[in-house]
Amino acid sequence: MQSRLPIIVFAAVMAAIPFVPGMPPFWIVLLDNIGLAALVAMGLVLLTGVGGLTSFGQAAFVGFGAYTTAVLSTAYGLSPWLTLPLSLVVSGSLAVLLGLITVRLSGHYLPLGTLAWGLGLFYLFSKLEFLGRNDGISAIPPLSIGSFKMLSPGSIYYAIWVAVILSALLTMNLLDSRTGRAIRALRRGHVAAEAFGVHTPRAKLLVFIHAAVLAGLSGWLYAHLQRAVNPTPFGAHMGIEYLFIAVVGGAGYVWGGVLGAAIVVVLKEVLQSYLPLILPGSGQVETIVFGIMLVALLQLAPGGLWPWLMSFLPERTSGRKPDTSLKLEHRARAPAETGVLLQVEKARKQFGGVVAVNNVSFDVKAREIVALIGPNGAGKSTTFNLITGVLSATSGSISVLGRKVDNAPPQEIVKLGISRTFQHVKLVPDMTVLENVAIGAHLRGHSGPISSMLRLDRTDEAKLLAEAARQIERVGLTEQMHQLAGSLSLGQQRIVEIARALCVDPMLLLLDEPAAGLRHMEKQRLATLLRELRDGGMSVLLVEHDMGFVMNLADRIVVLDFGTKIAEGTPATIKSNPEVIKAYLGVAA
Amino acid sequence: MNTTIMLFLVQDGITNGAIYALLGLALVLVFAVTRVILIPQGEFVTYGALTYASLAAGQMPGTAKLALALGIGAFGFDLFVARKALHARLIVRSLITNVVLPAIVLALTLYFAAQKPPVAVCIALSLVIVAMIGLYLYRIAFQPLAHTSVLVLLIASVGVHLALQGLGLLFFGAEGQRGPTVLSGAFTAGALRFTGQSITVYAITIAFIVGLWLFFGLTLYGKALRATAVNRLGARLAGIRTTLSGQIAFLLASVIGALSGILIVPITTLYYDSGFLIGLKGFVAAIIGGLVSYPLTAVAALVVGIVEAFSSFYASNYKEVIVFMLLIPVLLLRSLAAPAVEEEKD
Secondary structure, three states, X not given: OOOOHHHHHHHHHHHHHHHOOOOOHHHHHHHHHHHHHHHHHHHHHHHHHHOOOOOOOHHHHHHHHHHHHHHHHHOOOOOHHHHHHHHHHHHHHHHHHXXXXXXXXXXXXXXXXXXXXXXXXXXXXXHOHHHOHHHOEEXXXXXXXXXXXXXXXXXXXXXXXXXXXXHHHHHHHHHOOHHHHHHHHHOOXXXXXXXXXXXXXXXXXXXXXXXXXXXXXXXXXXXXXHOEEOOHHHOHHHHHHHHHHHHHXXXXXXXXXXXXXXXXXXXXXXXXXXXXXXXOOOOOHHHHXXXXXXXXXXHHOOOOHHHHHHOOOOXXXXXXOOOOOOOOOOOOOOOOOOOEEEEEEEEEEEEOOEEEEEEEEEEEEOOOEEEEEOOOOOOHHHHHHHHOOOOOOOEEEEEEOOEEOOOOOHHXXXXXXXXXXXXXXXXXXXXXXXXXXXXOOHHHOOOOHHHHHOOOOHHHHHHHHHHHHHHHHHHOOHHHOOOEHHHOOHHHHHHHHHHHHHOOOOOEEEEEOOOOOOOHHHHHHHHHHHHHHHHOOOEEEEEOOOHHXXXXXXXXXXXXXXXXXXXXXXXXXXXXXXXXXXXXXXXXX | OOHHHHHHHHHHHHHHHHHHHHHHHHHHHHHHHHOOOOOOHHHHHHHHHXXXXXXXXXXXOOHHHHHHHHHHHHXXXXXXXXXXXXXXXXXXHHHHHHHHHHHHHHHHHHHHHXXXXXXXXXXXXXXXXXXXXXXXXXXXXXXXXXXXXXHHHHHHXXXXXXXXXXXXXXXXXXXXXXOOOOOOOEEEEOXXXXXXXXXXXXXXXXXXHHHHHHHHHHOHHHHHHHHHHHOHHHHHHOOOOHHHHHHHHHHHHHHHHHHHHHHHOOOOOEOOOOHHHHHHHHHHHHHHOOOOOHHHHHHHHHHHHHHHHHHHHHOHHHHHHHHHXXXXXXXXXXXXXXXXOOOOOO
């Protein structure tokens, strides 16, 4: 996706810095600190900026990494290189433990929860005997290669920045992949991602672990840079500071984390060393100024500095069209997708005392377009949610190809070949149309996070993108393929949702008001597309208010009113059904 | 276990818990209305407490000057925002609330500080000073960010906390202070000794809870605040000025914070940075209360206070660990009962 050139230049510049003649050694120390903070902030970018999970507890994971290597390399004399994987494993597995508890928390519980265990762990660090209590652990051996010991800040500099650049690359690779798209969809809520088979709690846990491992890496480096650890740098204040490093830099961008770290570390240093000269006096003048500058910065650039800087660069409208000749394997199909595909029997959904769907029965057969119509509040979207597993039915049964699927989660329903669109468009606005549509093919890819980070997923990935491009072409949005989904008109966004649903390779397509917001010509094109799909062997169940559109398209119509089915039949019989006319017009005509 | 000790611990826990309850209520209130997680709540506590203690000791608290400085800043923000349509009424109104008022309070503080004023005057002045600081802070730091995400507001809140804490050191020095009791005297009931101070704590906490309940249930402003909390846009469309709701929320929060501070500073020595931890414990209560429910928050705060009292007796080393880890089972329960609702964020 992104060109590698800037990164190579950046790496070269960073490699050259220690060789600049007259470079003050203190600057190298600052750069070391920037690198350490950048690692943690990068994890937070993924966790908070991309995944939408705010964590105050990252400092605790830095602590896990640092204390693991401190204990093992002093008390047990292990080589620091041996403790590296152990530090990462300790941070990672504790992330699993804490993550299982916290990532399922919604909204503001999550940051507060992380704040709470962050604080608790800090006090634990400072009280445990084997961690040296408040004094911590000293005399940690330095990193060494052969007889070369990284004793000075200048020698560990390379270890730190190699870690930073490698982590940035791996993180960006992860984001630009099948797993990455699932992660990027998290911030927009669960329902859409789950409808295409993304296991959202697992995806959240994954980013949580990723961020914790990066923090652990930073802690490991920190321990061998300082050669001593104590609880102070792992407290709540640092947890908060890491978070604002990410926000100041631009929480949605990997390099924003690095930029934020540079700004915050340098700013603090400058304030600490120069402010007392200007404003002599007691106390923490630098904290005051720092706090004020932070608020001012947020008011000027609430999105962070990285996107603000990037907006000065010429916009790149790159993005190659994927090679659509690559074929993606079809979804594993049931042996006979013929006869009755979907059977809804006496489905009932109650919200407290309200009966939203009242014992509704109907079916959808193979190669059929069925329309579900009814006045507003008739229970059409609720019926969709029952079928797709977003809601579980109070009673009644829903079967697919004769097999009952009651209360199966959405991820299971989509595996059966039922895909859907939403009445209120649920796309990820800051992802391109292509990437949004590719989420639809999530279950047809196989690459996991590790292979994505290492770029072993490229053939799989190319096939997924090719399939997405084919479906975009099919619905007629090829020109918008590389635009951000949020920049499209509402009507076009609905079409993007259809393309995404088609990427599932479904046998049954559920469309919730697909024609709303479309112009006349677009509606006709949509009708043609749906007929083609039916003739190609797919069935369609749609909710729609545009009667002209429905009457011309549907093979069969089911009419709901106040949650109850009042009629079913061909368009012609429905048009003259007195019950239906009464439901719509209020009086018998 | 000795019953006397247990009763004593429970009593101690309830006194602290009552303070946490007040802070928890304020946090819930501010979050619900403005989406700001008010980390500086702790600074309102220390500012209130230390302003009160300084005044009582006959010293001039720097917070009065800060109020005037922030007020001038708020006035500047008001003028800047309204620069396209300035008219005299607006300028005068803003000038009075943001500059004249704190100037008068500063003058009063200067006058009284010189002559060791009575407790009631100290309390009144401290409350007014901190209330103004809260109000102007909202205007300067949070109102311009009102449209941004919870995360950005949170980071701004951290920034404000850092600045206020640094100023706290500047105003009050690194040494801790204690203030005079609000209500002296004591009586014993069985084995327990009730001081006038702890009775005051209970009474004021209960009064505040009832007061808030009445305010939100019965008054138009209270209902406007609730409406803002539920749906900002909807409230605006219904003609509620959401900035006014934010100002009221911050005003209430700072008053509650300052009051809590004044109530505890006679019991424990407070330092310029003590507020953070106290505020966080109010937080724990607020989270247990789900950030939405006032009665639940109050009950949770009492539990936090009691757990803290017991753990400081039995495992004082792990007191903070236990208090903050108290959240984990609560969070576990919450995640088991996780609502299946769709959240539309941003």
